[in-house]
Each structure stands twice: as C-alpha cells, then as structure tokens.
Amino acid sequence: MPTRTDDTWTRVEYLARQLKAPRIRDMARRLADQAAQDGWTHLDYLAAVLGSEVAAREASGAGQRVRAAGFPARKTLTDFNFDHQPAADRGQIHRLAAGGYLTEAGNIVFLGPPGTGKTHLAIALAAEACAQGVRVAFDTAAGWVTRLQTAHQIGRLAAELRKAHRHGLIVIDEVGYLPFDAEAANLFFQLVTSRYERSSIILTSNLAFSRWGQVFGDQAVAAAMIDRIVHHAEVITLKGASYRLRHTTIETLPSMAAEHKTN
Ligand code: ADP
Ligand code: MG
Numbered sequence: 001m002p003t004r005t006d007d008t009w010t011r012v013e014y015l016a017r018q019l020k021a022p023r024i025r026d027m028a029r030r031l032a033d034q035a036a037q038d039g040w041t042h043l044d045y046l047a048a049v050l051g052s053e054v055a056a057r058e059a060s061g062a063g064q065r066v067r068a069a070g071f072p073a074r075k076t077l078t079d080f081n082f083d084h085q086p087a088a089d090r091g092q093i094h095r096l097a098a099g100g101y102l103t104e105a106g107n108i109v110f111l112g113p114p115g116t117g118k119t120h121l122a123i124a125l126a127a128e129a130c131a132q133g134v135r136v137a138f139d140t141a142a143g144w145v146t147r148l149q150t151a152h153q154i155g156r157l158a159a160e161l162r163k164a165h166r167h168g169l170i171v172i173d174e175v176g177y178l179p180f181d182a183e184a185a186n187l188f189f190q191l192v193t194s195r196y197e198r199s200s201i202i203l204t205s206n207l208a209f210s211r212w213g214q215v216f217g218d219q220a221v222a223a224a225m226i227d228r229i230v231h232h233a234e235v236i237t238l239k240g241a242s243y244r245l246r247h248t249t250i251e252t253l254p255s256m257a258a259e260h261k262t263n
Contacts, residue, residue, distance in 0.1 A: 009029070012024075012025060012028055013025045016028070021053050023052065023053050023056050024049060024050075024053050027048075027049050027052040027053065028049050031045060031048050031049055031052070032045070034048075035048070058131075058133075061133065062130050062131040062133075065130035065133075065134070065135060065136060066127055066130045066136075068135070068136075068137075069126060069127075069130060069136040069137060069138050069171075070137065070138045070139065071123050071126070071127070071138050072119070072123075072138070072173075073119075073123065074123075074127075075119070075120045075121075075123040075124045075127070076124050076127065077093065077094070077097060077121075077124045077125075077128070080093075080117065080120055080121065080124060081243075084240075084243060084246070085116065085117050085238055085239075085240065085243075086239075087112070087116075087236070087237060087238050087239040087240070088117065088121065088236060088238060092234070092236070093121065093125070093236075096108060096125055096234065097124070097125055097128040098128075099128065099129060099132045099134070101200060101232075101234070102129055102132070102134055102168055102169060102200050104232065105195070105197050105198050105199050105200055105232065106200060106232040106233060106234070107200055107201045107202065107203065107229055107230075107232060107233035107234075108122075108125065108200075108201075108202045108203070108233060108234050108236070109202075109203050109204075109205070109229065109230070109233050109234070109235045109236065110122060110202070110203070110204045110205075110236050110237075110238060111204075111205055111206075111207075111208060111209075111235065111236070111237045111238065112206065112237055112238030112239060113206060113238075113239075113240075113242070114206055114242055114244075115241070115242025115243050115244040115245060116238035116239065116240055116242065116243065117238055117243060118173075118204035118205075118206075118238055119173055119174075119204060121236075121238075122138075122171050122173060122202045122204050123138070123171070125202060126138060126169060126171050126202060129168070129169045129200075134167075134168040134169050135166060135167045135168055135169075136167055136168070136169045136170070136171065137164065137167045137169075137170045137171070138170070138171040138173065139170075139171070139172070139173070140172070140173045140174045140177075141172050141173065141174055141175040141176075141177075141178070141180075141188065142174070142177075142178050144170075144172055144188065144191055145180060145184045145187055145188055147160060148160055148161075148187040148188075148190070148191060149183070149184070149187060152187065157187075157190070161190060161191065161194045164191065164194070164195070165194060165195065165198065165199055167199065168199050168200060169199065169200045169201070169202065170195070170199075170200075170201055170202075171201075171202045171203075171204075172191075172201060172202070172203045172204070173203075173204050174204060174205070174206070175203060175204065175205040175207070175212070175215065176205045176206050176207035176211070176212070176215050177206065179214065179215050179216075179217065180215060180216055180217065181217065182217060182218070185215075185216040185217055185218060185221055186221075188216070188225070189216075189221055189224070189225055192225050192228055192229060193228060196228045196231075197231075197232065201229065203229060209222075209226050209230075212225070212226060
C-alpha cells in the first residue's frame, strides 16, 4: 500500500516535470536524505534544491554558449603561462575576466607579433563571458567580412548587423593579416560602428594602430575605426618571441633548413 510519502514523491516528480526541471526531482530526493541526516531546516533544504538546479542550468547554458561561439580552440586563463608573457598583467587579465567591461560595452584589444597569445587570451576571456551568461560570437576579421558580404549581397546587411548585436560580445581575431578592399573595409567599419557604446568587441591584431591604414586601404577610415574601438577599450600589447616556436630556433625551422640546403 503506497504511503503518504510515496504519494508526495510522485507529486514532486509530476511538478518537476511540469517545471521542465528533471534535476529538481533527482536532487530533491538526494538532498532530502542529507537534510534528514544533518538536520537542515526547511529553508536550507529548499535553497539547496533550487540552488542545484540553477547551478546545473548555468553550467549547461555556458556550455551551449561556448559551443555556439565558434571558438577555433579551447583556451583558458588557467593554461595561460603568464611568466612567459610578462606584458600580460595577471591582475589586469583576471579583472577583465570578471566581465565589468561587458556591462559598459567596453572593448579589449590585444596587439603583438604572431604567437604571443593574443588569440589564446581572446578566447579565454570570451569563454568567461559565456559563463557569465553573455552570448558570444568568434570569427576572424576576414570571416566577419565574408559574413557581412554574403548578407549584403542578398540585401540582409542590416539584419546581419542586428544579429551580431544580439551577441553581447564578438571576437574579431587577426585584423591585419589580410588587407581589405574598399567594400570590405566599409563593411568592417559598419560592424565596428554598429557596436560602438552598445556592445563589446575583443579584437586582436599583429599590427600597431599606426599601420592599420595599410589594412583598410585608407588612413581616414582606419583612424575613424580606431577612434571608436579605443574610446572605451583596454589595449594590451603582447611582446616577445612566438610561444609556438619557444623550443625552436629560427635555423631549425623546416623552411629555413630547406633554404640552407639550396644555398
Ligand atoms: P597569437 O594569436 O598571438 O598569434 P596564439 O594565442 O594563437 O598567438 O598562441 C599560439 C599558441 O601558443 C597557442 O596554442 C596558445 O595557446 C599558445 N600560447 C601562447 N602564449 C601562451 C602562454 N603565455 N601560455 C600558454 N600558452 C600560450
Ligand atoms: Mg592569433
């Protein structure tokens, strides 16, 4: 014969299903035993059950946002070696990771030569933003321009910019490796302008701002863009030799070895 407790559990299961919160059902049982053992109050128990559901939802939401962001690799602050990159101040990076810049629509710019950790730090900070509930989209500068060009061709540029704007943070990686023609520069300018003081950008570039004129084919366009990006930004200039080649000397690179052979 079912006891009153069994009936109550059945009802809890039904209610958890109605709430679309199956974890509440599991945790309610598990935590009930613990609560009885440790003499929790009703309030402690309620807080623990709801807290476990919220934590699980946040974790799965963060995972979804990381997957949706399209990061090219998984990078975290924990696996960033700050000793190898003294130009990145650990305190400053961790303060940025806390996400204050996101609520102020601020930007972060990483400058520096190849292999100094620009993309690594951009991904790590953007992943922190995902964990804080912010929608993120990652692409290279060339990738963003291609997206905008495709949208422009089918008359959906405004819609594409609005879509980018639904992301509280976009990462624009590798500004400067590929020069833009006038149309691409114009689209990129619109992307930057549409976010100005509204939502955040993390941007990386191997080129100092003084050389952006070459990328965008126009000094005035580059200056206007830099103005908007930098107005509310922290600019961090990384330095040193490539981390990728830290165990290599230039003479031991395959391409160099080949060159030596032909000589
Ligand atoms: P960049 O974007 O500046 O060219 P990346 O961020 O892609 O450089 O770094 C190149 C590789 O070296 C990546 O695999 C990255 O994770 C790693 N790396 C760079 N700097 C560090 C560092 N200080 N600590 C740990 N890994 C690093
Ligand atoms: Mg990079």
